[in-house]
Amino acid sequence: MGPKLHPLILGLLLTLLVETVGSCPIGFMVTQNRTCIDIDECNDPMCGKNANCFNTVGSYYCQCVPGFRAPTINFTALTGRCEDVNECLEKSDICGPNAKCKNTIGSHNCSCFEGYISSNGEKYFDGTTGVTCKDEDECSRHPPVCGRNGTCSNSPGAHTCSCDAGFTNSGHTQAPCSDIDECTTDKTICGKGGSCNNTPGSYVCMCNAGYSNYGNASAQCVELNCDQYKPPNKSEETSPSIIDLLSLMRNNCMELSGNKSPGQLNGEMVLEKLLTKMDDLLSGMPVEANGKVTALLTTVENAIRLIGPQMKQPQTRMSTVHTEVELLVRRDRAPPRGTVSMSTEHVKLDTDWETAAGNGTYPGFAMASLVSYKGLESATNHSFPNETGQSFQINSKVVSAIVSNPNTAHLGKHVNFTFSHLQSTNESHTCVFWDAGVWSTTGCQKAESNETHTVCSCAHLSSFAVLMSLHEFKHDPFELQVITWVGLSVSLVCLLLSIATFYFCRSIQGTRNTIHLHLCISLFVADLVFLAGISSTQNKGGCAFVAGLLHFFFLAAFCWMCLEGVQLYRMVVLVFNTMFRPLYMMAVGYGIPAVIVIISAIINAEGYGTDRHCWLDLDKGFIWSFFGPVCIIIIINAFFFIITVWKLAQKFSSLNPDLSSLRKIKTFTITAIAQLCVLGIMWIFGCFQFEENSLAMSYIFTILNSLQGALVFVMHCLLSKQVREEYARFLSCICTSEKKKYSEFSTNQSSGGQASRSANNTGESQI
Numbered sequence: 001m002g003p004k005l006h007p008l009i010l011g012l013l014l015t016l017l018v019e020t021v022g023s024c025p026i027g028f029m030v031t032q033n034r035t036c037i038d039i040d041e042c043n044d045p046m047c048g049k050n051a052n053c054f055n056t057v058g059s060y061y062c063q064c065v066p067g068f069r070a071p072t073i074n075f076t077a078l079t080g081r082c083e084d085v086n087e088c089l090e091k092s093d094i095c096g097p098n099a100k101c102k103n104t105i106g107s108h109n110c111s112c113f114e115g116y117i118s119s120n121g122e123k124y125f126d127g128t129t130g131v132t133c134k135d136e137d138e139c140s141r142h143p144p145v146c147g148r149n150g151t152c153s154n155s156p157g158a159h160t161c162s163c164d165a166g167f168t169n170s171g172h173t174q175a176p177c178s179d180i181d182e183c184t185t186d187k188t189i190c191g192k193g194g195s196c197n198n199t200p201g202s203y204v205c206m207c208n209a210g211y212s213n214y215g216n217a218s219a220q221c222v223e224l225n226c227d228q229y230k231p232p233n234k235s236e237e238t239s240p241s242i243i244d245l246l247s248l249m250r251n252n253c254m255e256l257s258g259n260k261s262p263g264q265l266n267g268e269m270v271l272e273k274l275l276t277k278m279d280d281l282l283s284g285m286p287v288e289a290n291g292k293v294t295a296l297l298t299t300v301e302n303a304i305r306l307i308g309p310q311m312k313q314p315q316t317r318m319s320t321v322h323t324e325v326e327l328l329v330r331r332d333r334a335p336p337r338g339t340v341s342m343s344t345e346h347v348k349l350d351t352d353w354e355t356a357a358g359n360g361t362y363p364g365f366a367m368a369s370l371v372s373y374k375g376l377e378s379a380t381n382h383s384f385p386n387e388t389g390q391s392f393q394i395n396s397k398v399v400s401a402i403v404s405n406p407n408t409a410h411l412g413k414h415v416n417f418t419f420s421h422l423q424s425t426n427e428s429h430t431c432v433f434w435d436a437g438v439w440s441t442t443g444c445q446k447a448e449s450n451e452t453h454t455v456c457s458c459a460h461l462s463s464f465a466v467l468m469s470l471h472e473f474k475h476d477p478f479e480l481q482v483i484t485w486v487g488l489s490v491s492l493v494c495l496l497l498s499i500a501t502f503y504f505c506r507s508i509q510g511t512r513n514t515i516h517l518h519l520c521i522s523l524f525v526a527d528l529v530f531l532a533g534i535s536s537t538q539n540k541g542g543c544a545f546v547a548g549l550l551h552f553f554f555l556a557a558f559c560w561m562c563l564e565g566v567q568l569y570r571m572v573v574l575v576f577n578t579m580f581r582p583l584y585m586m587a588v589g590y591g592i593p594a595v596i597v598i599i600s601a602i603i604n605a606e607g608y609g610t611d612r613h614c615w616l617d618l619d620k621g622f623i624w625s626f627f628g629p630v631c632i633i634i635i636i637n638a639f640f641f642i643i644t645v646w647k648l649a650q651k652f653s654s655l656n657p658d659l660s661s662l663r664k665i666k667t668f669t670i671t672a673i674a675q676l677c678v679l680g681i682m683w684i685f686g687c688f689q690f691e692e693n694s695l696a697m698s699y700i701f702t703i704l705n706s707l708q709g710a711l712v713f714v715m716h717c718l719l720s721k722q723v724r725e726e727y728a729r730f731l732s733c734i735c736t737s738e739k740k741k742y743s744e745f746s747t748n749q750s751s752g753g754q755a756s757r758s759a760n761n762t763g764e765s766q767i
Helices: 005-021 240-257 267-284 290-310 353-357 478-504 511-533 540-574 582-603 624-653 661-678 681-688 695-706 708-718 721-735 739-761
Strands: 028-030 036-038 051-056 059-064 099-104 107-112 116-118 133-135 150-155 158-163 194-199 202-207 315-319 323-331 339-343 347-352 365-373 398-403 415-420 429-435 438-440 444-449 453-458 463-468
Touching (some): 107 116, 240 267, 240 290, 267 290, 267 315, 267 323, 290 323, 290 398, 290 429, 323 339, 339 365, 353 365, 478 511, 478 695, 478 708, 695 708, 708 721
Antiparallel strands (some): 099 107, 116 133, 315 323, 323 365, 339 347, 347 415, 429 438, 429 463
16 A cells, blocks of 8 residues: 555544544544544643743644743643743853843843943843953042042952041942031040131131131140240340340240231241341350350240241251251141151251150140250350369250150150260260259260260250360350450451551661561451451361461461561660561561461361361360460560560660659550560460469450550551651641642651661661
8 A cells, every 4th residue: 555545544544433433532623524623732821931832733742932941842731841940050150250140030131240341331131142241440430439539549340439638438438538527526626725617628727816726727726825935024144135036936926826827927937037046146145144044045945836836848957157956847637656856967866756746635736846056065064063073064066955745854755865076085974954054964864975976865855965074164255255356356457557557658668667567467367367257167168278377377477576576686686787688587477387387287187177166176286286386486575575675674764864764664664565565475375364263364365465456556657756757748648739838748758757767777766
């Protein structure tokens, strides 16, 4: 049977079956024609809503849609049903890194973690489509995620907000920053003398009368005690210069109490004025009385505490002739921390900001300063107890350490001072501080010491110095300085007149007047350099040059004095043969001093210039390069002086017997004293002022030496008949316009001048 017979046979069988049974098999139904046709089971939801139905002849089968799964691929309602597939569990990395998966009925969706965005820009995506999550730069968002007052820092998947001062995000590092109301947070933020006004990111303290925050609007208002700058009622020991200092600081304090704005304050200018007035004080008058020293140091400490918070720069250095200061200021809401190191030329201070600010209420600023006084050490050499009978000498600069902490009497941590010695020595050193007018060792101890430095460790702050166990040298009184300045000024004028006289007056030219001319030139230059540069110690090279000039010209003056003595001896004793060759005079007058100075400079160049004066160093006997030749010349001139006075006494005794004895004695005394001064023998008094209690000798030496130029002018010009005649001729030339009278006067005087020259050449004294 062929294949075409099978349907016929099947149909025949069905017909027979229907006719026999009267119904259709499962999956079929009987029609009106009593035939069986296939039933489409898919017309009814046999498979459920999550499956697809497929009809077959006499039956059907189901298959699950994607995202669902049954026990078998093909099933019927009787053999299975579709259940959801959880892709997030079955495939954990379906969404890729930095993303999370969420299952849905029949599917899933992926979303990026916070801080990441999908590569297709969609919030949700299918993990099977190749979409990935990448980092999002939150810091580029607009508006800014941290707000206007925060700084954003991006990181993979996140960001961090750092708030500006005065703003906060309450510890939530990714939250925007908002303003802090400091006035509400801290009721005492402006102190008891101020009221607080909140501002965005900050606050402003408005100070009451008598209080100030030194122009720093966010600092506490502190009470100002302007009365501490009032001059004392009993001001016997308060110099006018200290009163000027007090007046300056009182005015500044009153301005601060008026609550000046920050732009109106200028601490640098006030500090400069303070140092200028201190210079006037220390240079114009030695501060010798203990009360004056205490007043000075106390005034300076109070002034620096007032000036410090007004400074605009965190670090300031200023230096003048007699004062050097370094000042540090810190302004912050929190007290500063860390080490503090300050230094001047001779002293270094090491402490910390905790000590400078103190442990009390922090006002919003802290200050530390180191002040060094140049020259004050000599004025305080006498200010220490002499209980052991031992003498002391200050061997360092006096300094004041000043901090904003008002309680420095007992410090929790020691502060260290490193002092450079003014004189290198192996003598024992002691650390002291200024206590009520005297040096005291209480609270200070020597940490270490060598030949050049001493380190002092102290439990309090004040004015410090290092004492050296040596012979005491006292500072010259102010009166001696006045005598020196006035005397030398007068001498300079007189020496200038003398130089003009000896150079331009031709009628008195001769060997002796040549000596007078160069003596006056040497003294003039020496006195002028002394006045202008003896205290100019700021530049070491310049100071050494000044010392060298003084060494040379003072020695030259002595050499010309020696020639004056020799010439006087030859005129009075030998009478004849009194001429000197000019070359020999120049060799003695300038050559010998030049040789001495050159040799001295080669042997010890560092001996020129000291910390206090531009003169020869007293250390290691270098002063003898000047003092030795001076002593020799003084001895020679003393010999010539004795011989000259003896011969002059004989000449006076042979004068006209009609002269009274009193007139003879008077003339003799004036001549002897004048000649004594001219020959420089008054310097012999200087040999005795290096001993203790030699104040009288110091006065005698200073008066005679400073007026030497004036005495030269009086003796050799005013008391000389020839010179007076030349002066009269000069004045008559100015006062008269009649040429004839001038000519007659000139002719008459010339004959007198010739007679004078004749007398001079015979060696007769014109005194």
